[in-house]
């Protein structure tokens with residue numbers, strides 16, 4: 001059971017692992033050359049920032065081989081611009097974008113990414129959080145034709161080596177599957193904005209509770225209708241001038257959670273300023289035009305697999321927020337209006353952060369997916385998802 005993960009510094013599910021590092025090594029212990037790989041394959045570092053063609057190759061691998069839901073109805077289709085944004089935050093390390101190509105035709109067959117992140121972790125016994133420089137791992141993907149050949153552990157060992165060699169010894173990551181050993185498990189929830197399209201894609205017929213109506217689809221549309229203008233006075237798109245205020249209110253909000261990132265001003269600028277078709281952010285400004293509240297969401301479309309009428313689902317995912325002068329339920333209501341106005345079909349979210357405070361009133365329903373959160377080389381007690389303030393793209 002877990003031939004690879006049983007060899008790794010992760011909690012192995014026996015008694016509660018002690019908090020903190022599970023193994024201690026130094027840079028001198030780290031191999032200086034790349035992990036050995038099959039002779040028909042080669043390691044490759046794409047230049048996602050400067051080479052559109054390198055970015056396109058990573059985009060296409062993920063478009064055709066990345067995460068699907070259990071019923072293979074949807075597959076994530078992160079856009080070029082989204083991947084460039086997600087992979088190149090301030091201080092990113094190019095070599096942590098680890099790809100594998102076939103030597104003969106240079107086709108990309110696998111990928112895994114790491115980016116730097118400062119994580120504040122609160123000891124379970126209480127007390128101040130410890131801020132730790134970690135690596136955030138994402139986009140692990142192996143071409144469908146190369147699955148179940150133990151290539152994933154090789155990718156994981158190589159990215160670990162490239163992170164360790166820079167004296168970083170912890171990582172944080174999430175997955176839709178259970179591995180040794182989650183420190184929390186969150187549930188997906190979704191909110192229809194375009195019920196007609198969702199019904200056409202997901203069900204052959206309208207949900208039974210609507211059958212009793214004379215015109216069921218009309219009733220669904222009415223049930224999921226949202227205002228076409230924001231309710232909150234002073235609600236507007238975030239601008240560069242808001243960065244200092246957003247940094248301070250967001251860091252203050254995230255400090256409440258047991259596990260959450262901390263953001264520098266540069267990181268607020270990169271992660272939270274609006275980017276067309278990628279990330280959308282808004283502030284509530286007071287009479288001096290100073291941001292008192294903040295809310296954001298990102299665009300992650302999914303390919304609809306095998307549906308005659310639609311081939312793409314436009315999904316928005318709730319991102320970071322700081323609700324201070326208005327309840328998060330009111331702020332997120334304006335997110336639904338903004339997402340509808342921008343043509344999104346559904347808003348997805350998780351029961352992390354304070355999200356439980358709006359799920360019911362804003363008509364979110366449970367999805368059929370879970371998101372499990374993990375540390376690498378850091379023992380931590382199991383906490384509830386509402387104690388977690390980390391959103392992973």
Ligand SMILES: CCCCCCCCCCCCCC(=O)SCCNC(=O)CCNC(=O)[C@H](O)C(C)(C)COP(=O)(O)OP(=O)(O)OC[C@H]1O[C@@H](n2cnc3c(N)ncnc32)[C@H](O)[C@@H]1OP(=O)(O)O
Pocket residue numbers: 001002003004005006065066067068135137138139140141142143146147148149150151152153156159160163164168169170171173174175176177179376377
């Ligand atoms: C200090 C720095 C540390 C940095 C590293 C920190 C750790 C980062 C860890 C990665 C975080 C990724 C975060 C995300 O991106 S989660 C998203 C993962 N990607 C997908 O689901 C896309 C579609 N699936 C695929 O591309 C493949 O099925 C993948 C690549 C997922 C596995 O390929 P394949 O199906 O061909 O299998 P194999 O024969 O090569 O290898 C089998 C071994 O791999 C273990 N496995 C399977 N799925 C995952 C998974 N999602 N995380 C970790 N391990 C996984 C599995 O338990 C088994 O080990 P063991 O059970 O026998 O022991």
Ligand SMILES: CC(C)Cc1ccc2ncccc2c1NS(=O)(=O)c1ccc(CCCCC2CCN(C)CC2)cc1
Pocket residue numbers: 067068069070074075076138139174175176177188189190202302313315346348366367368369370371392393
């Ligand atoms: C009601 C559905 C239409 C909602 C929905 C929409 C688009 C989806 N696209 C792909 C997969 C599922 C989709 C879905 N159903 S769902 O219940 O919200 C759901 C089910 C399953 C997943 C996959 C597990 C998370 C994979 C993680 C995501 C985070 N990342 C950092 C690592 C990989 C995500 C979302």
